[in-house]
Structures are given as structure tokens and as C-alpha cells.
Amino acid sequence: MRSYSTLxxxxxxxxxxxxxxxxxxxxxxxxxxxxxxxxxxxxxxxxNIDIRTSDGRGLPPGSGNVAQxxxxxxxxxxxxxxADAKGGSVYGTMVxxxxxxxxxxxxxxxxxxxxxxxxxFDYIRxxxxxxxxxxLTANEVYALSAYLLNLNGLVxxxxxxxxxxxxxxxxxxxxxxxxxxRPDAKAARCMTNCN
Amino acid sequence: xxxxxxTRSAPKRTPLPKEEDARLESEDRRAFLRKSAAMAxxxxxxxxxxxxxxxxxxxxxxxxxxxxxxxEQWAYGSPSKFEKHVARRRTDVxxxxxNWSDWSMSPLQHQQGIVTPNGVIFERHxxxxxxxxxxxxxxxxxxxxxxxxxFTMSDLMRYPSVSRFYFLECSxxxxxxxxxxxxxxxxxxxxxxxxxxxxxxxxxxxxxxxGVQSAGTWVLFEGADGSAHTRSVPMKKVLDDCLIVxxxxxxxxxxxNGYPLRAFVPGWEGNVSVKWLRRIKVxxxxxxxxxxxxxxxxxxxxxxxxxxxxxxxxKSVITRPSGEMKIDRPGPLEIIGFAxxxxxxxxxxxxxxxxxxxxxxxxxxxxxxxxxxxRFRYRWNWNGSPAVLQSRAVDSxxxxxPTVADLQKTRFTTGFIQHHNGIQSWSISPxxxxxxxxx
Numbered sequence: 001m002r003s004y005s006t007l008x009x010x011x012x013x014x015x016x017x018x019x020x021x022x023x024x025x026x027x028x029x030x031x032x033x034x035x036x037x038x039x040x041x042x043x044x045x046x047x048n049i050d051i052r053t054s055d056g057r058g059l060p061p062g063s064g065n066v067a068q069x070x071x072x073x074x075x076x077x078x079x080x081x082x083a084d085a086k087g088g089s090v091y092g093t094m095v096x097x098x099x100x101x102x103x104x105x106x107x108x109x110x111x112x113x114x115x116x117x118x119x120x121f122d123y124i125r126x127x128x129x130x131x132x133x134x135x136l137t138a139n140e141v142y143a144l145s146a147y148l149l150n151l152n153g154l155v156x157x158x159x160x161x162x163x164x165x166x167x168x169x170x171x172x173x174x175x176x177x178x179x180x181x182r183p184d185a186k187a188a189r190c191m192t193n194c195n
Numbered sequence: 196x197x198x199x200x201x202t203r204s205a206p207k208r209t210p211l212p213k214e215e216d217a218r219l220e221s222e223d224r225r226a227f228l229r230k231s232a233a234m235a236x237x238x239x240x241x242x243x244x245x246x247x248x249x250x251x252x253x254x255x256x257x258x259x260x261x262x263x264x265x266x267e268q269w270a271y272g273s274p275s276k277f278e279k280h281v282a283r284r285r286t287d288v289x290x291x292x293x294n295w296s297d298w299s300m301s302p303l304q305h306q307q308g309i310v311t312p313n314g315v316i317f318e319r320h321x322x323x324x325x326x327x328x329x330x331x332x333x334x335x336x337x338x339x340x341x342x343x344x345x346f347t348m349s350d351l352m353r354y355p356s357v358s359r360f361y362f363l364e365c366s367x368x369x370x371x372x373x374x375x376x377x378x379x380x381x382x383x384x385x386x387x388x389x390x391x392x393x394x395x396x397x398x399x400x401x402x403x404x405x406g407v408q409s410a411g412t413w414v415l416f417e418g419a420d421g422s423a424h425t426r427s428v429p430m431k432k433v434l435d436d437c438l439i440v441x442x443x444x445x446x447x448x449x450x451x452n453g454y455p456l457r458a459f460v461p462g463w464e465g466n467v468s469v470k471w472l473r474r475i476k477v478x479x480x481x482x483x484x485x486x487x488x489x490x491x492x493x494x495x496x497x498x499x500x501x502x503x504x505x506x507x508x509x510k511s512v513i514t515r516p517s518g519e520m521k522i523d524r525p526g527p528l529e530i531i532g533f534a535x536x537x538x539x540x541x542x543x544x545x546x547x548x549x550x551x552x553x554x555x556x557x558x559x560x561x562x563x564x565x566x567x568x569x570r571f572r573y574r575w576n577w578n579g580s581p582a583v584l585q586s587r588a589v590d591s592x593x594x595x596x597p598t599v600a601d602l603q604k605t606r607f608t609t610g611f612i613q614h615h616n617g618i619q620s621w622s623i624s625p626x627x628x629x630x631x632x633x634x
Binding site: 028030031034035036037038039040041044047048049050051052053054080089090091101102104105106108110113114115116119122123126127130133134173176177178179180181182183184185186187188189190191192193194195 | 292293295296321322335336337342343344345346350351353354355357397399400401403404405415417421422423425473474476478480482483484485488489492494495497498499500501502503504505506508543545550551552553554555587589594595596597598601602604605606609610
């Protein structure tokens, strides 16, 4: 009987603590036990691939330059993205568009859109090439980042990208974002003779 | 201004409920009463049974005169062979030149009730659908926590489960329909929307078990698919109502919906409910991934972009009659549709049959749940004249669904633009043909 009344008390607390009754009615309290197994951060390393792109935290050792990037691009990327990353059989251009956001034809490329250059590293490493994601080495990803930044006129032809240099590349859209400020529409509930 | 919310569990046929009765146009009402009186008189004369003039005897169907299909030893049932038109469809507005990072849409015009069957829940993937063995799948929780943890599916299913009804909508729902009628059917215009009962456990339980450090204010969800799709979500929302989900509508998730495990972020744009979830990481700031800078951001007229626009704002759409349907004849009919809000529950839906000039309050069908599809209906006596149908929802924050023109006051709407929650119009021709309309 003791455990039964304890359960009832916990259920009552759960209901009282929730704002949404129909959800509260089905929500049990967190059990007093846990089933997770402790794991060492070192064992998570193969999955721990996120880069904090605003400052490059998480970028691995290694480096790559524009020429290396061009060679890798032509071997592994050109089939979908086209010569010089200007658009290919599957995807549109990855070059240009800087300055287009004040026109009616916005061109979204890594050069025009990314606020932080390490986004290139994070995204290429986790997703590319599409038919064999997460197969590129850190050096290859740095090299591809250098090549795409160079095509967009954001680093010189002799640039070398690594964990130190990549976060320092100044992206033109760095200050191009505002945090969500909605609701932005204030419609009235007019019922008759409305427009 | 009418603000009451009428909800009822089931439609009633006779006698007409008071609200519906009052809504019938007076002429119609008189006709109804005359007809009722005539039928009653006829019934009396014929000794209690109304009669119609004789036409043809009903045929006995073949199915009635033979044995049906036997029960199979081991089977998962499928819809009737006569329902093959009810299926997910890729977009027909723009054709992606590959179908791995692509989407398919739910047939909302055929949905019954408020739950979307698992086989037609919309899809949006960034690298196709993986087939993940639950026996080998792992979830890790780490970052700014006291103790990083690893969970098997068996571990996760050992916790008491919670099951909650929520809609799920892609932020790109309607993205091509701001300034032109790109889509013809409601499946194509609004079908990146589904809803159901989701089963799993609160993310907060796992975070509490790992021990979040006090500076931990943002949470990363990462998928185990070939896109390793990733989003940053504020800790406040995660602790409030986010789930990790393994079940949908009474069974395990379908592969295309995240089997065996996904995040579920109620009311927020679908892509933050990361599918095939393998990793939860805690940090003191967002990551600014490509998926939350170059994509899933909303252009503003000054050239900048609205970022972390998570909530799917209050919205509604008429699903019947809707695009490419035909009303077979004038007379009374039920206009039905869905309303939903990522900011709360639906408190009212209004319907206009004259392109937004005049509005009448529709009925809401119970249950009306927080952040869930809500059914509305409105009885309309179509007189055969051209008409433009619209619906407009109001949610529990008081927010009124805007028109596209309202939204264009603050947003840039040329191109493929996310977060379209504007009012949808369907035009009716004298022949009863229903078409997508802009007003």
C-alpha cells in the first residue's frame, strides 16, 4: 500500500506542475532510476564532429590549400556541382551572390550566405560527398574549404586553411542575421466588410 | 466580434443542432421545414413509411455471394485497392534533380480525423532514408554534462513512456505559393504537414540523468543518417516539452520518419525534430550550422535573414472543397479543414466564401489539443455562383492568421520562402470546379 500511495502523490505533483492538462494526464514523473551507461568522451570522438562555427571550436588538426582543394573537387565533387563549382547536373552554383541580398534575385552560396567560414568544414565533413559522407580526411576538408572560399574571392590563391586560419576568414554575411522577432504580423479578426 | 469556441464530439444529423440550424440561410431553412412537413404527411398517409417512386431493384453485390479473402497466417494490413490514389507524392512544383535531399507530401484532402496514417506522414530527408538496426543503434548524451551517457534502444524503452498528440510541419510548407498559384492541390500546397500520437520519453529525463552544467543553455540534436543532420535548440524548449520518440500512432516509427529514434520538438519547424537521432550535446551557445544559417532562415526586406525562427505560427486550410475537386451540384455542403498552431491551441476558425470580405465562425470538432491539428467545419449553402473560400484561424495567444499581404509588410517573399502561414484561397466556378486562387 505504501508504494501505491507514493505513486499517487507523484502523479498529483506531475499534474500540478504542468500547464497543459491533456498532456499532463499522460505524463508520468521521471523515474528515480536511470538506465544510461557511463561513456568516456574519448569513445564518443568518432561521432563528435560538430564545429562551433562562430569561433571554430572543434576544428581538428590538419590543413589544406586551394590547389589541393581544386584537385579533390575535380575528383569527388564536380559530377554534381559542375566545373569551378558554378553549378552542375544536380546542384546550382556555389560561387557568387555576394551583394545579391538587396536585390529581388538572391543568390545563396557559401560565399554569400555563410556568416562563418567554419560552416564549410562542418558541413562538408558531415555530408559530402553525398554518396560517401564522412569519408574525407580533415586535410581534404580543409583543402575543399580553401578552394571554395577562393572561388568566392574570400581568400587568396595561396591560402592555407587550418584550425587557426579558417575561423579568421571574414564572411560578408557575418552580420546578416537577426534573431527571431515574430510575431511580426498583427492581423485583426474583422468579421464584416473587411476589404 | 464573436469569440466563443464551440466544440462538439460528433456531428448530428437530425434534428439539426441549433448552431447549424441558425446558420442555414433563411430561405433554405424554410425549404427544409416544408420538406420535413411534406415527408411527415406522406409517412402518415402511407401508414408510417415514406415512399419514393419505384426505379430499379438494388443489385446484390458479388461480394455478398462469395467467400472473401482468407485470414493470412502473418500479415500487415494495407489500405483497400480502391484507395491507391491516397499516397504521399513528391512535389510537382519544382523537381529536384535527385530524390535523396527531397520531400514528399501528405494527402491532406483524403485524411480522416486528425491523425495522419504512418504510411502517408510527409517526408523531408537530406540524404535519403537509412535502414537502422535498433539492436545496434546508440544514443549518446554529452557535452556540458556531469557524466556522458550512452543508451541502447532497450535502455530507452525501459523508461515509462509518454504518448502525446502533436502536429509536425515543415517550415517549407507552402514555400512556392506566396505570390503565385504554383500548386494545384492541397496536398501540394499544404502537404508538408502531418499529425499523430508520438510515443517516447522526455529529453529532460536523459539530461537530468547526465547532469547538465548550469551554463548549458543550448542543445544539439544530430542524426545518424548520411546527412548527419544537426540543429541547435534552446535548452529552455528542450526541458519544457521535447521528447525523444520511438513510436508513432501505435507502432514503431517508420524508417522514413526516423526509425528507430528521433527528436520531437512540439510546435516547431519539422527539421529540428531530428530523425535517426544518435547524439545530444549540451553547450553554452548555438553552433550556427549550415542548417540554421544558409538554410531554414527567412529573408527580410532589408537584405538580412531571420534566424532561429522555430515556431510554426497559427495557420489553417480548407481541405474540402479544395484544389482540383468538383462540387457536383449546388446546395448545402460541409466545408471542412484543419487549423493548427505551434504556439498553443486553436480557439476559433472563421470561414469566408467571398474572398475575405465577410466571415462566419466555423465549428471546431473535439478534441481540440495544444499544438495539434484541429478539425473545423462550416455548413455552406452554395447557390451555384462563383465564390472564393478562405479560412482564418485564431490561437490561444490571440494571434490571428494573417493574409500574405499582412506578412509582406515585414517579410521578403520572392523565391522559396519558409514559414508561409498566410490565408489560403480556393475559387469555385459556376460549374463547381475548385482551383487554387490568389486574392
